[in-house]
Amino acid sequence: MIDLILQLAPAWAEAHAPALIIVLPLLAGPISAFLPGSGRIAWIMTMVVTALCTLLSIILLAQVRSVEGGAVISYAMGGWAPPYGIEFRIDALNVLVLMLVSFIAFLTSIFGWPTIRAEINEEKRAMFFGAFQVCFMGLLGVAATGDAFNLFVFLELSSIATYVLVALGSGRDRRALPAAINYLLMGTIGASFYVVGVGFLYAATGTLNMADLAIQLQDTSGNRAVQVGFAFILVGLGLKAAMFPLHQWLPNAYTYSPSFVTAFLAATATKVAIYALVRFLFSVFSLEFIFEGASLALILTPMGIAAMLACSFQAIFQTDVRRTLAYSSVAQVGYMLLGISLGTAAGVSAGMFHLVNHALMKGALFMAVAGVVLTYQGTRIHDFAGLGRSAPWTMTAFAIAALSLIGVPLTAGFQSKFALVSALLASGWWWAALIVVFSSVLAVVYMGRILQAVFFKPPNNPQKRQKEAPMLLLGPLWVLALANLWIGINGNFVVGLANDAAQALFIGGVR
Amino acid sequence: MKTDHHVILRVVAKPLIPIISLFALYVHFHGDYSPGGGFQAGVIIAVAVILYSLIFGITPAMRAVPPWFARSLSALGFIIFGAVGVWALMMGGNYLDYDALFNEEPGGHYGQHYGILFVELGVLFAVAGSMLSIFYAFAGRVTEIKDEDW
Amino acid sequence: MVEFILERGNYWAIIGLMMIGLYTLFSSTNLIKRLVGLSVFQTSIILFYISLSRIDGGTAPILFGADAKGHGGDHAEDVAAAAAHGADAAHGVAADAGHGVADTAHGAASHGLEHIYSNPLPHVLMLTAIVVGVATLAVGLAIVVRIREAYGTIESDEIREMDLEVALAEYAHDHPGEADPA
Numbered sequence: 001m002i003d004l005i006l007q008l009a010p011a012w013a014e015a016h017a018p019a020l021i022i023v024l025p026l027l028a029g030p031i032s033a034f035l036p037g038s039g040r041i042a043w044i045m046t047m048v049v050t051a052l053c054t055l056l057s058i059i060l061l062a063q064v065r066s067v068e069g070g071a072v073i074s075y076a077m078g079g080w081a082p083p084y085g086i087e088f089r090i091d092a093l094n095v096l097v098l099m100l101v102s103f104i105a106f107l108t109s110i111f112g113w114p115t116i117r118a119e120i121n122e123e124k125r126a127m128f129f130g131a132f133q134v135c136f137m138g139l140l141g142v143a144a145t146g147d148a149f150n151l152f153v154f155l156e157l158s159s160i161a162t163y164v165l166v167a168l169g170s171g172r173d174r175r176a177l178p179a180a181i182n183y184l185l186m187g188t189i190g191a192s193f194y195v196v197g198v199g200f201l202y203a204a205t206g207t208l209n210m211a212d213l214a215i216q217l218q219d220t221s222g223n224r225a226v227q228v229g230f231a232f233i234l235v236g237l238g239l240k241a242a243m244f245p246l247h248q249w250l251p252n253a254y255t256y257s258p259s260f261v262t263a264f265l266a267a268t269a270t271k272v273a274i275y276a277l278v279r280f281l282f283s284v285f286s287l288e289f290i291f292e293g294a295s296l297a298l299i300l301t302p303m304g305i306a307a308m309l310a311c312s313f314q315a316i317f318q319t320d321v322r323r324t325l326a327y328s329s330v331a332q333v334g335y336m337l338l339g340i341s342l343g344t345a346a347g348v349s350a351g352m353f354h355l356v357n358h359a360l361m362k363g364a365l366f367m368a369v370a371g372v373v374l375t376y377q378g379t380r381i382h383d384f385a386g387l388g389r390s391a392p393w394t395m396t397a398f399a400i401a402a403l404s405l406i407g408v409p410l411t412a413g414f415q416s417k418f419a420l421v422s423a424l425l426a427s428g429w430w431w432a433a434l435i436v437v438f439s440s441v442l443a444v445v446y447m448g449r450i451l452q453a454v455f456f457k458p459p460n461n462p463q464k465r466q467k468e469a470p471m472l473l474l475g476p477l478w479v480l481a482l483a484n485l486w487i488g489i490n491g492n493f494v495v496g497l498a499n500d501a502a503q504a505l506f507i508g509g510v511r
Numbered sequence: 512m513k514t515d516h517h518v519i520l521r522v523v524a525k526p527l528i529p530i531i532s533l534f535a536l537y538v539h540f541h542g543d544y545s546p547g548g549g550f551q552a553g554v555i556i557a558v559a560v561i562l563y564s565l566i567f568g569i570t571p572a573m574r575a576v577p578p579w580f581a582r583s584l585s586a587l588g589f590i591i592f593g594a595v596g597v598w599a600l601m602m603g604g605n606y607l608d609y610d611a612l613f614n615e616e617p618g619g620h621y622g623q624h625y626g627i628l629f630v631e632l633g634v635l636f637a638v639a640g641s642m643l644s645i646f647y648a649f650a651g652r653v654t655e656i657k658d659e660d661w
Numbered sequence: 662m663v664e665f666i667l668e669r670g671n672y673w674a675i676i677g678l679m680m681i682g683l684y685t686l687f688s689s690t691n692l693i694k695r696l697v698g699l700s701v702f703q704t705s706i707i708l709f710y711i712s713l714s715r716i717d718g719g720t721a722p723i724l725f726g727a728d729a730k731g732h733g734g735d736h737a738e739d740v741a742a743a744a745a746h747g748a749d750a751a752h753g754v755a756a757d758a759g760h761g762v763a764d765t766a767h768g769a770a771s772h773g774l775e776h777i778y779s780n781p782l783p784h785v786l787m788l789t790a791i792v793v794g795v796a797t798l799a800v801g802l803a804i805v806v807r808i809r810e811a812y813g814t815i816e817s818d819e820i821r822e823m824d825l826e827v828a829l830a831e832y833a834h835d836h837p838g839e840a841d842p843a
Binding site: 020030 | 582585586594596599604
């Protein structure tokens with residue numbers, strides 16, 4: 001399979017894939033923002049670009065996996081050799097994130113057209129797609145870059161585009177505007193904290209390249225500047241990743257932004273921030289530094305557990321489906337942080353595995369909600385009553401993804417929670433494993449409320465006719481739902497990727 | 512007519528605007544030897560137009576430099592920047608590798624010299640266009656805040 | 662003690678600005694004031710980076726005098742090469758400045774430069790950060806304008822109250838006959 005991809009891919013695409021995957025949406029974004037018409041051409045262009053990026057990420061994956069244990073592809077931007085120039089560095093960890101982001105972007109952009117036509121004004125649609133591509137490019141850039149400051153630039157590029165996209169939800173509900181400004185204030189604080197942290201690291205080492213930083217930071221465990229920098233970076237990236245007490249921006253932003261944006265953001269934005277956090281925790285800083293010098297386990301573990309419990313409880317009491325799912329997202333980030341805070345290869349692997357699975361299930365759930373918004377205009381649980389009969393295809397996919405979120409066997413969610421629990425037990429954290437199980441019970445409650453309304457309650461409005469979401473929406477939705485089932489039955493492919501990613505961190509993919 | 516009570520401002524601003532624009536070009540092209548470059552030049556060009564609109568009003572400014580032009584200018588800047596990178600790719604170098612632009616022998620400087628000039632030109636367009644777009648977006652709004660609200 | 666404080670005057674200023682910015686951001690209810698706080702906060706970061714780049718006796722990082730001649734000569738196109746060498750030299754200086762020891766003479770001497778230059782890299786980084794900050798501010802102000810149009814106010818507590826009323830009305834609509842949850 002890998003050989004076949006490498007044979008089929010043209011040589012120039014192989015050599016320049018790390019740059020092309022960023023440059024393509026970077027150039028296509030501004031062009032598509034000025035395309036004439038009602039946005040349909042811009043939409044087609046977005047689809048083509050995201051499809052090409054997916055292909056490029058597959059090529060990168062094949063290149064990384066062509067070597068046993070994972071190759072490291074280093075690309076010097078502008079021919080300036082690292083550590084002085086900006087380096088794009090692809091290893092087993094970030095190729096996974098690149099593939100996830102571009103694949104989800106491709107699926108969401110296919111389903112995007114019907115919902116955008118319903119929710120966004122005609123003259124704003126081309127701009128909307130331009131902003132979407134810039135956001136997409138920023139997320140890819142965060143994943144691909146090997147330069148600490150460059151990561152900040154890409155993070156802010158994607159965030160600024162995200163604020164615009166969230167604010168565009170104001171056409172449907174004006175509450176999108178306060179949500180967007182709150183997201184902007186919190187997100188900018190997060191990014192600024194990250195920059196301060198990078199500044200401290202630069203003061204201590206004189207380099208910004210992550211691989212070089214890792215080498216320079218090895219003998220600085222007692223350095224106060226490095227410790228302060230670490231704290232700033234942890235808080236900054238934690239804000240972006242919606243780590244538990246820093247998640248206040250997330251529920252409103254997910255609830256009121258256009259459905260297309262919610263589906264994309266929920267599946268990618270926090271995931272990329274978590275990737276950046278993992279990158280800093282395990283490959284820029286050394287394990288000894290974080291676990292002995294800064295005692296990470298005392299910070300990250302309680303935060304992960306608090307997220308799993310508090311946000312699951314909050315999710316139970318919501319009346320809006322999207323808000324329930326948003327709180328559930330914060331809780332799921334808690335699972336990933338718990339896996340990461342173990343500090344073992346098995347824990348990080350379980351965290352990354354859950355990251356991929358969560359992207360697939362939240363993508364599917366929010367796409368199904370988008371379908372309901374499109375046909376029935378409403379996102380409250382009340383509006384979902386009886387939809388199991390009037391929109392069976394949409395709601396079956398919704399149910400599959402919901403079961404996966406709960407962690408029912410034969411779904412992706414079960415596989416990654418199982419991996420997480422095994423990793424916890426292997427480290428002797430049986431109490432944490434119990435909390436994971438308890439939090440899953442809470443997930444049964446909050447998803448059960450929605451599923452009960454969907455399948456067992458009579459429709460609120462008897463005039464609701466049999467009406468499915470359009471085919472453009474059902475296709476990507478079912479691709480994601482089936483992906484959940486496929487990983488649940490045979491997860492070897494993704495488990496292999498996650499294991500390679502964790503190995504790359506622990507055996508020294510960067511160092 | 513009492514319209515020309517800003518006559519001093521108008522008289523001073525009129526000759527200043529072309530000089531400001533020229534200075535922007537100087538800052539751009541002299542960026543090789545002194546502080547400067549496309550970013551600063553772009554802001555200065557935008558300042559020239561903004562000064563014009565402050566003195567003569569937003570409507571004449573929008574007639575002189577239409578908002579669609581400002582927006583297209585920023586997109587064009589992006590594309591110039593990206594195109595230089597793609598040019599380097601086509602010549603066999605890495606993305607934005609100026610040395611590859613003219614297929615020079617090692618030690619040649621034309622690539623570095625012109626590469627940065629083109630890229631900065633893209634930056635100039637992008638910055639000038641976006642600054643103007645931002646200015647128009649805020650200044651061009653019809654005011655709806657009444658005096659007693661302040 | 663006094664020396665300890667005075668020696669680090671730039672850091673005190675930066676910390677002060679940072680706290681003023683964050684305090685304004687969190688305590689104010691007016692959205693414009695919150696954006697102002699954000700800008701002050703970002704400015705303190707810019708100052709932080711710029712003060713990192715300073716080297717005792719260093720001048721603006723543009724090769725001049727004998728340094729420029731030694732690297733390039735008088736030909737216009739050679740100056741580009743000089744600039745490239747300058748970048749290399751700057752990296753050397755960056756590393757030295759970073760280690761905290763003011764061994765700048767070594768940094769300059771080891772690259773055969775006559776003058777001492779400040780580290781240009783943080784300046785370049787902050788140029789990018791300023792652009793990012795401007796873009797964020799522009800988007801933020803645009804959203805505030807739209808909020809003013811949609812709500813008629815830019816006080817975040819008033820906006821929250823209005824939203825709460827809407828949410829309660831929705832709840833009452835969905836659950837007729839139940840007691841008001843508030």
